[in-house]
Amino acid sequence: MHNFLPFAYFEGQFIPFESAKLSIATHALHYGTGAFGGLRGIPDPQHPHQILLFRLDRHCKRLSDSARFLQFDLPASTIESIIVEFVKKNQPTTSFYIRPFVYTSDLGIAPRLHNVAKDFFVYGLELGDYLSPEGVSCRISSWYRQEDRSLPLRGKISGAYITSSLAKTEAVGAGFDEAILMNAQGKVSEASGMNVFIVRHGQIITPGYEQDILEGITRDSILTVARDLGIPVVERPIDKSELLIADEVFLSGTAAKVTPVRRIENYELPSHRPITDKLREKLTAITENRDPQYQAWVSVVSLS
Structure with a gap:
């Protein structure tokens, strides 16, 4: 309700x-x-x-x-x-x-x-938490992310979300919380309405724009904050196998904020997530206007 x-x-x-x-x-x-x-x-x-x-x-x-x-x-x-x-x-x-x-x-x-x-x-x-802050389970969807050559993926076009809806319902019906979609080249693209990040060997890795992802604003915020914190960031294609052996996996979006992934298919991921936790704490402080470095990101509306 x-x-x-x-x-x-x-x-x-x-x-x-x-x-x-x-x-x-x-x-x-x-x-x-x-x-x-x-x-x-x-x-x-x-x-x-x-x-x-x-x-x-x-x-x-x-x-x-x-x-x-x-x-x-x-x-x-x-x-x-x-x-x-x-x-x-x-x-x-x-x-x-x-x-x-x-x-x-x-x-x-x-x-x-x-x-x-x-x-x-x-x-x-x-709206409170869209996904559990304790972590979610993900299924690799049988549905593929659309390609920009057939649909303008730089926009949040409503018709495009039939694929997200199919993938989400398929995942929930199979006992998972969320879906991860691959693109037509078989590389990781995004979740049903979130961008995907992995952490390996101290690096944050996320698919680039050429992987048919949405230009996420929370994604951009995370990349900026990570670089400012001195955390190495790489934007490149991600294989499915990398998801399964990553040190950390998390999703980002306006509704989801920063949500850790605890399981993908039948592969349990580490419960120790230092980089995910650091980024989530930092984004929370920024959105609450408690971080002077990023005050330009926060618009203050007076109700009085």
């Missing part, structure tokens, strides 16, 4: 969440011609009546870029100002998740992006 925030931004205005309705004939519903973002917000632990948003500018820029694939000109600055007003309107009191969404809003039946109306909405819900 989700606890949705009371107000949504819909069709150019803020209205009660339960009043934001779409027609069953909406173009995006039939063809997956939408794109979404997702960012977390938390009440400032140090200052009442303030909300902290992690890397708001990057999230808005990525959604603006995704909208361009739909031939929709939606400036990042417009998205950002609406999200700030959305937070002020809702006055959240606990950790929450914001879902902005751009979509083809016409009621037509032809699969196209030209001569079709587009729109933008925002809603939110209370």
